[in-house]
Amino acid sequence: MVEKYVFGSPFETEAVTEQIMAKTDVTTIVCGEIVVEDGFYYQYHMEETDVIYGLGEANRGINKRGYQYVSRCTDDPNHTEDKTSLYGAHNFIVLSGKQHVGLFFDYPSTICFDIGYTRQDLLTVRCDHADLYLYVITGESVYDVVKQFRKIIGTSYIAPKYAFGFGQSRWGYKTAEDIETVVQKYRENQIPIDMVYLDIDYMQDYKDFTVNAERFPAFGQFVQKMKGEQIHLIPIIDAGVKIEKGYDIYEEGVEKGYFCKREDGSEFVASVWPGWTHFPDVLNPEARAWFGGKYEILTNLGIDGFWNDMNEPAIFYSEEGIRALNQAISEHVKTFGVDKMIDNPDAIPFDARGILEQIQNNPEDYKRFYHNVNGKMVRHDLVHNLFGFNMTRAAGEALKKIAPDKKMLLFSRSSYIGMHRYGGIWTGDNQSWWSHILLNLKMMPSLNMCGFLYTGADLGGFGSNTTRDLLLRWLALGVFTPLMRNHTALGTREQECYQFEQIADFRHVIGVRYRLIPYLYSTYIKAANQNDMYFRPLGFDFPEDRRAIETEDQLLLGDEAMIAPVYTQNVSGRTVYLPEEMQFVKFMPDGTIYKETLPSGTHYVEIALNEVPLFIRKGKCIPVVDVAQSVDAIDMSTIKYLGYDNATYTIVE
Ligand code: GLC
Numbered sequence: 001m002v003e004k005y006v007f008g009s010p011f012e013t014e015a016v017t018e019q020i021m022a023k024t025d026v027t028t029i030v031c032g033e034i035v036v037e038d039g040f041y042y043q044y045h046m047e048e049t050d051v052i053y054g055l056g057e058a059n060r061g062i063n064k065r066g067y068q069y070v071s072r073c074t075d076d077p078n079h080t081e082d083k084t085s086l087y088g089a090h091n092f093i094v095l096s097g098k099q100h101v102g103l104f105f106d107y108p109s110t111i112c113f114d115i116g117y118t119r120q121d122l123l124t125v126r127c128d129h130a131d132l133y134l135y136v137i138t139g140e141s142v143y144d145v146v147k148q149f150r151k152i153i154g155t156s157y158i159a160p161k162y163a164f165g166f167g168q169s170r171w172g173y174k175t176a177e178d179i180e181t182v183v184q185k186y187r188e189n190q191i192p193i194d195m196v197y198l199d200i201d202y203m204q205d206y207k208d209f210t211v212n213a214e215r216f217p218a219f220g221q222f223v224q225k226m227k228g229e230q231i232h233l234i235p236i237i238d239a240g241v242k243i244e245k246g247y248d249i250y251e252e253g254v255e256k257g258y259f260c261k262r263e264d265g266s267e268f269v270a271s272v273w274p275g276w277t278h279f280p281d282v283l284n285p286e287a288r289a290w291f292g293g294k295y296e297i298l299t300n301l302g303i304d305g306f307w308n309d310m311n312e313p314a315i316f317y318s319e320e321g322i323r324a325l326n327q328a329i330s331e332h333v334k335t336f337g338v339d340k341m342i343d344n345p346d347a348i349p350f351d352a353r354g355i356l357e358q359i360q361n362n363p364e365d366y367k368r369f370y371h372n373v374n375g376k377m378v379r380h381d382l383v384h385n386l387f388g389f390n391m392t393r394a395a396g397e398a399l400k401k402i403a404p405d406k407k408m409l410l411f412s413r414s415s416y417i418g419m420h421r422y423g424g425i426w427t428g429d430n431q432s433w434w435s436h437i438l439l440n441l442k443m444m445p446s447l448n449m450c451g452f453l454y455t456g457a458d459l460g461g462f463g464s465n466t467t468r469d470l471l472l473r474w475l476a477l478g479v480f481t482p483l484m485r486n487h488t489a490l491g492t493r494e495q496e497c498y499q500f501e502q503i504a505d506f507r508h509v510i511g512v513r514y515r516l517i518p519y520l521y522s523t524y525i526k527a528a529n530q531n532d533m534y535f536r537p538l539g540f541d542f543p544e545d546r547r548a549i550e551t552e553d554q555l556l557l558g559d560e561a562m563i564a565p566v567y568t569q570n571v572s573g574r575t576v577y578l579p580e581e582m583q584f585v586k587f588m589p590d591g592t593i594y595k596e597t598l599p600s601g602t603h604y605v606e607i608a609l610n611e612v613p614l615f616i617r618k619g620k621c622i623p624v625v626d627v628a629q630s631v632d633a634i635d636m637s638t639i640k641y642l643g644y645d646n647a648t649y650t651i652v653e
Contacts, residue, residue: 056090165194292398305409388414424454432461456483
């Protein structure tokens with residue numbers, strides 16, 4: 001059952017698509033109390049064994065207990081354990097214990113979830129303004145609650161089949177030749193690939209919807225040439241539009257009043273990659289349609305996929321930030337003296353030293369601009385978490401018009417629930433750390449709960465230098481995530497699969513992905529069509545099994561499989577917990593498949609660096625095809641079924 005409660009005058013976020021009558025003046029709900037006084041406050045006393053699921057793209061575990069999380073879309077490339085905000089705002093949690101209750105706080109500004117942080121047994125949710133919708137969903141299990149929630153937020157975006165291929169990306173591929181080299185190396189080493197991503201380097205001076213004609217001459221022909229090699233080029237689009245006289249998109253946006261404005265009516269100015277930029281007012285339907293329409297410039301050249309970035313929106317600094325920095329530095333210089341600042345920086349107080357960080361993504365800047373929502377000026381910070389959603393919606397709505405019958409690849413960095421109808425997400429700037437393989441794994445089911453099915457992380461790690469073993473282990477998880485992309489930052493070690501010794505191992509691991517694409521894509525389509533999850537925590541299917549509930553480093557995949565990747569260095573295997581009998585399979589580097597039926601319980605299984613492990617659930621089977629070099633080249637006549645005898649699987653596309 002879904003109930004909707006209204007507090008104050010909420011902003012219509014359009015997260016929920018189903019019409020539900022809202023109730024007013026509520027102080028107690030089926031689980032917990034609400035206080036509306038000086039903001040909104042919800043509290044619930046957790047039983048010792050209650051599990052709190054949810055929050056989509058958030059730090060830490062599948063069970064969110066024991067920490068605090070702040071929904072405030074933030075561009076922060078350091079996802080350390082202490083961080084409370086990432087790029088998305090997914091305010092859906094499920095309290096699961098004696099009863100199963102889902103709570104969706106539909107509130108587009110900063111909202112804090114203290115899940116046993118301040119007091120171990122207390123869950124509180126608070127925000128500054130008591131203007132929100134609260135959806136309360138009760139069901140017979142956590143899984144049931146999630147399905148009901150997914151139904152009211154509308155069907156998830158469906159990516160094209162080619163987007164289940166492997167993709168290579170790097171910030172720093174500067175020319176068409178760079179891209180061709182990548183493609184050539186993958187093809188000559190027979191490592192399957194379907195996509196190469198174009199990071200900001202393809203643009204002319206980081207201007208959206210432009211292509212640098214010197215470095216990418218005859219871009220349209222280049223796109224076609226790549227298509228001829230079964231490669232889709234996927235360009236990045238950033239939120240900020242460069243301020244530059246003569247740049248048509250900038251001039252048009254100013255003329256039509258489609259950029260976010262300050263209170264005095266002038267355009268807000270923020271520094272991002274291109275230097276000074278304006279933000280398109282994607283919360284204004286007219287401006288949204290205008291910005292979305294610009295994607296056609298690239299689809300006309302044959303592009304059929306995009307990734308939207310910097311759309312929290314990220315702000316390196318504003319004019320005010322620079323002035324404040326200048327003033328602060330002058331004051332410090334005056335107080336401490338230049339010599340002391342240079343010779344003895346330890347003597348400078350921390351707040352003075354961290355001044356540069358303070359001007360980046362500064363909350364004060366988000367109060368300096370407005371959106372025009374149906375003629376009403378809405379201050380950005382009050383709707384901050386909707387920017388990435390609406391930028392991607394701009395693209396999604398436009399792409400539907402441009403090519404109504406064609407599926408296009410689209411994913412975003414920032415998001416809010418509702419955006420799952422328009423595109424997927426990638427989990428942003430992770431690091432080449434072993435702990436981030438595990439974070440990637442744990443985030444997947446939470447994202448699925450919130451409707452985000454087409455998701456994945458930067459495999460190999462974005463920041464810092466990767467290693468061969470880290471990349472191989474991470475790819476063996478990426479084999480199963482809908483988005484399978486190797487991406488890394490400017491200046492890091494080259495991390496394409498052919499950069500390492502024994503390329504055959506990479507060929508094999510990515511080959512396994514292609515062998516599984518009929519199964520993975522079909523499972524994904526089923527999940528989207530049935531408001532279901534592609535990845536589930538074990539506790540969803542084994543709610544009576546405490547050990548299963550507490551196992552967070554294994555995930556169920558569809559109804560047929562379980563994954564248990566290796567995420568530690570220098571090991572030859574790992575421990576797995578099987579809540580029921582399963583068939584342990586390993587895709588071996590010689591192309592054979594190792595099979596062993598294991599009884600329920602705990603097992604140590606050996607998994608070499610070049611093997612891909614998978615577990616088939618009791619009585620089930622999955623389709624497997626022969627390796628292909630691209631999704632198009634998959635030969636469905638080679639299908640065989642892997643798993644229990646007499647089991648069947650129906651492929652849906
Ligand atoms: C941001 C993105 C990253 C991209 C970089 C340059 O950090 O998250 O993926 O490579 O910007 O565009």
